[in-house]
Amino acid sequence: MDNSQDAWTLRESHSFDRHTIHEIQRAATTGIYDIRGFGAKRALPHFDDLLFLGASMSRYPLEGYREKCATDVVLGDRFAEAPLHLDIPVTIAGMSFGALSAQAKEALGRGASAVGTCTTTGDGGMTDEERGHSRQLIYQYLPSRYGMNPDHLRAADAIEVVLGQGAKPGGGGMLMGQKISDRIAQMRTLPMGIDQRSACRHPDWTGPDDLAIKIEELREITDWKKPIAIKIGASRTYYDVKLAVKAGADFVVLDGMQGGTAATQEVFIEHVGIPILAAIPQAVQALQEMDMHRKVQLVVSGGIRSGADVAKAMALGADAVSIGTAALIALGCNDPRRDADYRRIGSAAGFYDDYHAGQDPAGISTQDPELGARLDPELGGRRLANFLRVLTMEAQTIARACGKSHIRNLEPEDLVALSIEASAMARVPLAGTEWIPGRG
Amino acid sequence: MKTISLAETSVRALNGQLHAQAAECSEREWRITEPDGRHAIACGLDQELDVRIAGHAGYYCAGMNQKASVTVEGTVGVGVAENMMSGRVHIMGNASQSAGATAHGGLLRIDGDASARCGISMKGVDIVVGGSVGHMSAFMGQAGRLVVCGDAGEALGDSIYEARLYVRGSVASLGADCVEKAMRDEHITELGALLEAAGVAADARDFRRYGSARALYNFRVDNADAFSGDGDGQ
Numbered sequence: 001m002d003n004s005q006d007a008w009t010l011r012e013s014h015s016f017d018r019h020t021i022h023e024i025q026r027a028a029t030t031g032i033y034d035i036r037g038f039g040a041k042r043a044l045p046h047f048d049d050l051l052f053l054g055a056s057m058s059r060y061p062l063e064g065y066r067e068k069c070a071t072d073v074v075l076g077d078r079f080a081e082a083p084l085h086l087d088i089p090v091t092i093a094g095m096s097f098g099a100l101s102a103q104a105k106e107a108l109g110r111g112a113s114a115v116g117t118c119t120t121t122g123d124g125g126m127t128d129e130e131r132g133h134s135r136q137l138i139y140q141y142l143p144s145r146y147g148m149n150p151d152h153l154r155a156a157d158a159i160e161v162v163l164g165q166g167a168k169p170g171g172g173g174m175l176m177g178q179k180i181s182d183r184i185a186q187m188r189t190l191p192m193g194i195d196q197r198s199a200c201r202h203p204d205w206t207g208p209d210d211l212a213i214k215i216e217e218l219r220e221i222t223d224w225k226k227p228i229a230i231k232i233g234a235s236r237t238y239y240d241v242k243l244a245v246k247a248g249a250d251f252v253v254l255d256g257m258q259g260g261t262a263a264t265q266e267v268f269i270e271h272v273g274i275p276i277l278a279a280i281p282q283a284v285q286a287l288q289e290m291d292m293h294r295k296v297q298l299v300v301s302g303g304i305r306s307g308a309d310v311a312k313a314m315a316l317g318a319d320a321v322s323i324g325t326a327a328l329i330a331l332g333c334n335d336p337r338r339d340a341d342y343r344r345i346g347s348a349a350g351f352y353d354d355y356h357a358g359q360d361p362a363g364i365s366t367q368d369p370e371l372g373a374r375l376d377p378e379l380g381g382r383r384l385a386n387f388l389r390v391l392t393m394e395a396q397t398i399a400r401a402c403g404k405s406h407i408r409n410l411e412p413e414d415l416v417a418l419s420i421e422a423s424a425m426a427r428v429p430l431a432g433t434e435w436i437p438g439r440g
Numbered sequence: 441m442k443t444i445s446l447a448e449t450s451v452r453a454l455n456g457q458l459h460a461q462a463a464e465c466s467e468r469e470w471r472i473t474e475p476d477g478r479h480a481i482a483c484g485l486d487q488e489l490d491v492r493i494a495g496h497a498g499y500y501c502a503g504m505n506q507k508a509s510v511t512v513e514g515t516v517g518v519g520v521a522e523n524m525m526s527g528r529v530h531i532m533g534n535a536s537q538s539a540g541a542t543a544h545g546g547l548l549r550i551d552g553d554a555s556a557r558c559g560i561s562m563k564g565v566d567i568v569v570g571g572s573v574g575h576m577s578a579f580m581g582q583a584g585r586l587v588v589c590g591d592a593g594e595a596l597g598d599s600i601y602e603a604r605l606y607v608r609g610s611v612a613s614l615g616a617d618c619v620e621k622a623m624r625d626e627h628i629t630e631l632g633a634l635l636e637a638a639g640v641a642a643d644a645r646d647f648r649r650y651g652s653a654r655a656l657y658n659f660r661v662d663n664a665d666a667f668s669g670d671g672d673g674q
Contacts, residue, residue, distance in 0.1 A: 031661030145542035145561060148523050150484055150504035177658055189544070189563040189582045190601060194657035197599075199580060203560040204519040204538035210499070213479050214519075217500040220455045221484030 023266075033267055035174065037099075037355025037365060039167055039260040039303065039325055044275045046258065046303060047312040049422030050415050051431060054401040062400035069396040070406040073320050075297050076158055076227020076250035079219070083227050083250070084136055084158050086320065087116025088392045089407060090310060093255075093301050093324035094140045094160065094231070096122025098175050098184045098196075099262030099355065100328075101372035102129050103380070104364040107331050109133030110377060111384025115392070120160060120322075123173045123198050125187050126152040133377075138229070141218065143172065144198035146188040150221055159218055159226050161211070161249075163202075163240075164233030166259030166276070166302040168268040173198030176263055179358040181367040208243040215248045229253050234279035234302065235272070241286040245296050253322065254283050256302025260325035262365060263356030276302040276313070278425035284317030293317065307394020314395070315410035316426060323391075330387035331380040332362045442467045447474035451481055462486040477517065482510050485527070499536075502529045505546065521548045524565055537574070540567045543584070549638045556593065559586040562603050568638035578603050579615065585634060589642055597650050605650040606631050608642065619653040 012018065023034065055061035062069060077083040092112050097105050099122060106129050112119045118136035125147020131137055139156030141148070153159060164170065175184070175196040185192045205214045215228055230244040231253035244252050256276025261269060280300055287293040300313050301322035313321045325333075334342075339349040341361030347354065355365035363375035399407045402414045416431040417423035423430040424437035444454055454472065461467065465487050475481055475495045482491050483503035493501070496514035505524045512520075515533035524543040531539075534552035541557065543565030550558075550567070556574035559567050564583040572590030579595070581603030591609035598615020605618075606627075614620070623645075631644035 032659055145523060145563070148542060148544075150486070150506065150523070150525065153504075191657070194601075195659060197580075199561065203557065203579070204500075204522045204541040206537075210518065213499045217480040217483050217503050217519075220452065220480040221504055223456060223459060224452070 033265045035176070035263055035356055036266055036269070036353045037260065037262045037264075038269075038353035039258050040269050041353075042270055044258060044303075045277050045419075045421050045425055046275060047277060047309045049277070049418045050312050050426055050428065051418060052308075052311070052315070052398055052402060052414055053416060055403045059403045061403050062405060064397055064400055067400060068405060069400050071392055071396060073297070073408065075299065075320065076229065078227075078250045078296055079224065079248065080158075080227040080250050081223075081225045082157070084118060084138075086118060086136070088388060089314065089320035089395075090304075090388055090391050091117050091138075091299065091320060091322045092119040092327055093259075093322040094120035094122045094138070094162065095324055095328075096124040096173075096175075096262070097127045097130065098122070098124040098179065098188070098367070099365060101363055101366050101375065102127065103372050103375040103377045104328070104331060105130045106133050106377035107375060107380030107384060108327060109137075110381025111327075111330070111388065112136075114381065114385035115388045117388065118157065121152075121156075123175070124184065125149065126155070131155060133381075140231075142198065143200060143202045144188075145203070146190075146196075146198065153218065153222055153226070156226060158229060158250075159222070160229040160231050160253060161215065161218070162231045164231070164235070164255070165261065166233045166255030166257050166273055167261035168264045169233030169235040169257075169273045170200060171264060171268050171272070172200035174263045174356065176356045176358070179356070179367045184367060208247050211243075212247040227251060229299070231255060233257075233259075234274050234276060237274070237279040237282040238286045241283045241298075242290065245287065245290055245292050249296060251297035251299060251319070252283065252287075253299045253301065254279055254318075255322075256300065258303025259301055260328075261355075275425070276300055277422060280313060280316040280318060281425070281427045287317075294319065304391075307391045307396075308398060310391050310395040311398040311407065311410055312415065314407055315414050316412060316428075319408060326387070327384055328364055330384045331364055332375065332383070333360075333364050335362060338362055441469040441471055443471040443473060445473045446476065446478055446481070451478050455480070455483065458482060458485055458487075458489065458491070461489055465489075475512075475514075479517070482508070485510070488527075496533070505529060515552070520550075521546070521565075524548065534571070539569075540565050543567075545584075547638060549640070553590065559584070559603070562586065566634055566638075568634065568640055570640060572609065575612070576615070578605055581605070585630075587631065587634060587638075587640075587647070589640065597652070599656070600650075600652045602652060606644075606647040607650065608647045611648075611650070614650065617653050617656045618650055621649045621651050623647065623649045 073089040075084040113135040119134040120138040136157045138158045142162045177193045227250040230249040232240045234256045257273035297319035299320045300318040336349040360366040415428040470491045472493045477498040479498040485508040486506045489508040491510045493512045499517040500519045502510040509528045511530045521529040522541040524546045526546045531550045535554040537555045538557045539554045540548040542561045544563045548567045551570045553571035558573040558577040562581045562584045568587045575593035582601040588607045592611045594612040595615035597618030628644045
């Protein structure tokens, strides 16, 4: 290139942009697909494409800050003797000890407990630190059954049978060898240093009829005390939710494709599953057709970032939401104050997604003891609690503006869509019209 | 000995009584009659109980057993002794799929045959099968030992980690990363002790040993062909 030529005169290919060129070059060099953490990075139909219709004449608003707007939620009162009673409708999604440091798990527990909500274990089992710092803890029952222990089933407050994850429906987990400490290896009964693949399917049942019997076994082992949830990655949502209800779930956890992950193939993250915006109406339809809406609660996750997202998810019919990536960011993930550290490992604050590499400068997605020590669990817990309070207050503010005295009273009628795509997926009218694509 | 008929008592009531023994053990010996293939019989036990089931049991019999000794005088359905932590489970008949799935410890003895996926994702359990096992047995087996006195079906030990497999009869095929290994003296000694512990009259020298080639422990593109076969077994 002539040095006198300005770069802005060059035209970048839309099909072969810089990221695509880099990815082809990287694949040609390494011979393996890209593996990373975080979640989908491309633009997807999301809650941003929805707006609330605040009250004016035809609806009567409540006074912000002054009039009560309740936020509590009960999860799992269909069969369980002891359902979860949460003060706020925002829970912490399942994230494994292994993917996350012990300090991060402790911070999640501290933050969630401070505001009256629950955390969730992940692939790899339950740690004493996590149980000790989480007032309410959901124990994930995963295909790998790494570290699975009946004592932990009994020590949990609820059980979540995981069938899929929003970032990778149909795919199993991956914990790369570089993150396998002595403790992780021991917990998972695997050798040090190897890539730990978590199975993509459960080993001892092969369909929804089997799952119903499996759930019966879990109830028997826990004497029918614990709520049992089924977590699905959003894909064939309508059918999966119906089958989850039929199998006996107390509540359903629905994870959209914007959901995060600690390590998986980028091709999965960006190309498998459907956005949570499209999945919620399908799930709600399935529940309503079975007369189970609000009886089998629906918890949704995948890209929840703000109180507006919380409110929109609930207006579409969810009973609660769950956050993963946003919780990690609240703890300090991708903090600009660590930009120099991120740059030293070839990334930058705001872009770091190599959770699988175990080099996280923030001490969150690592098993390196020196890096892990950078995260103060008490401070991290306070930051998470602050974030959860803000999410709740934002959702309350919106709910009051829509005239609701409880967040769960938000409804699709409170929403309009900004785009035809969002209108069709969310099944709410295009703003300024009464038109919902596909409904005449 | 306490005898409970499942024709008169629900599985829930039975398991409730068995679980109560973990807090205060007042009755160590139990006999369960008329099981009639019911599911989740004697699952979640956490006490040194001796439970005999007089008949056939359904899915997940003795699931997640800890410490107890459970004997089934018949056949069992899917997932017998799944995720067992310790203790002993003895099936005098045949077992369906996923026997001993993900089990961490203890001994599972099956006098007859076991179906597909026997010992799937096993994590330390010892499983001794008097007859044959179906396809995909010991899939992703992490630790422990699977002993098959008869034959093994297709894709034995597919994606195996460190579980050790001993088969006396034929093996239809081996799964990804599973290879036959030399049967050295220490393995004959180990297997002989396990057979004796299980109460199975067999000569350890008649068995062949299988385990992981460890080629897939860390991804290398040069190994891609190892998991690009014809996809049988599922």
